[in-house]
Amino acid sequence: MTDPMLREAFTAIADRAEPVDDLTDRALRTATRRHKTRVVAGAAALALAVAVPVTVVAVGGDSNTEVLGPSDRSPSGPPQNAPSGLPENTPEERALARACMRNGPPVGSMGENRPDMGSASDFRLLTTMPVRGGRLAEVGSRHGYVLCVSDGRGNTEPPKFNAWPGKPHGGLFGFGAPLRVDGIRQVQAVSGWDELHAVVVGRAKPEVVKISVAWAGGRTDEAAVRNGFFLAQTPAKMMPDHGVTGPMANGAMSSPTIRVLSVTGYDAGGRVLHTWRPKVRTEEAGFTPEDCTDGLTRPRPTLCD
Structure with a gap:
């Protein structure tokens, strides 16, 4: 598929994109910080019934093919022509960012619209990588970021x-270390109601050109490093929970x-520039900025500083 064809396809996708009901999110609450999430099979079936249809723009018929070009793993570092630090x-990238935002403002922790944090047009595609059935992406504004798994719609x-x-202080890239982690959580996959992605996102200085993430159990992955932002993922899956008793057990x-x-993080010569390791257990299994203000985490997560 040629570049003009890709542009035309993404434009068409953006034009017909519509907000999607949040029934899937209500039915499937993924494990992120301090507890395991449980859902009932009936709710899972409902989530499956209302899931977004999979339509992937791919080259050569492979759903994991790069659809946005080689820039997915381009050198890191904030672009010089964007003082805010946003790329x-x-x-095509704007179309994917709008799809990730469901053509509307971001939502808060209770699912409420947050127009005070910007509209869909304020959010840029920061970095992305292909996953089965679509793309994993991080989109962001000067206020914050949104994680996304999208089939393009x-x-x-x-x-x-x-x-x-x-x-x-110092803007998006004013931190002292070569890289910093911004979030660790699990998000719903496109490929199935019971499939998830365990995700790590963060920011990196221009000298960091490669980032690797290690999870417990021997899993490792190379992050997509792009525009000074990075993300990495490893597959996760919902499983029967035999520890539940009572009416919800079935x-x-x-x-x-x-x-x-x-x-x-590594430089162009393969030299280690910085290694971040979690110092608080909530950071090991999951972290979102709410951990910095919930008053429950002791000691204070290092990612807050």
Whole structure:
């Protein structure tokens, strides 16, 4: 498929994109920080019935083929022509960003619209990688970011807003280390109601050109490093939860905890520039900026600073 054809396809996708009901998000609450999520089989079946239809723009018929070109793993570092630290986007990238935002504002922790945090047009595609059935992406504004798994027409979850963690002095790339982790959580996959992605996202200085993530159990993955932002993922899956008793026991499901061991950044010569390791257990299994303000985490997560 040629570049003009790709542009035409993404434009058509953007034109007909519509918000998707959030029934899937209500039925499937993934494990993120301090507890296992459980859902009932009936709710899972409902989520499957209302899931977004899979329509993937792919080259050569492979759903994991790069559809946005080699820039998916382009050198890191904030672009010089964007003082805010956000990248300029191509029309195809803007279409994917709008799909991730469901053509509307981000939502808060209770699913409420947050127009005070910007409209869909304020969010840029920061970095992305192919996954089965579509793309995993991070989109962001100067206020914060949204994680997305998309088949090109929407987001498998409501576009939950996450404020940029850490002190804001110096802008998005004003932190001292070569890289910093911004979030660790699980998100719903496109490929099935019981499939998830365990995701790590963060920011990196220009000298960091490669980032690897290690999870417990021997899993490792190379992150997509692009525009000074990175994300990595490893598959997760909802499983029967035999520890549930009572009326909810029949068909109860949970997501196994996948702990992060380390995030390591390398320069162009392969030299290790920085390795981040979790110091608080909530960081090992999941972290969102709400951990910095919920008053429950002791000691204070290092990702808050």
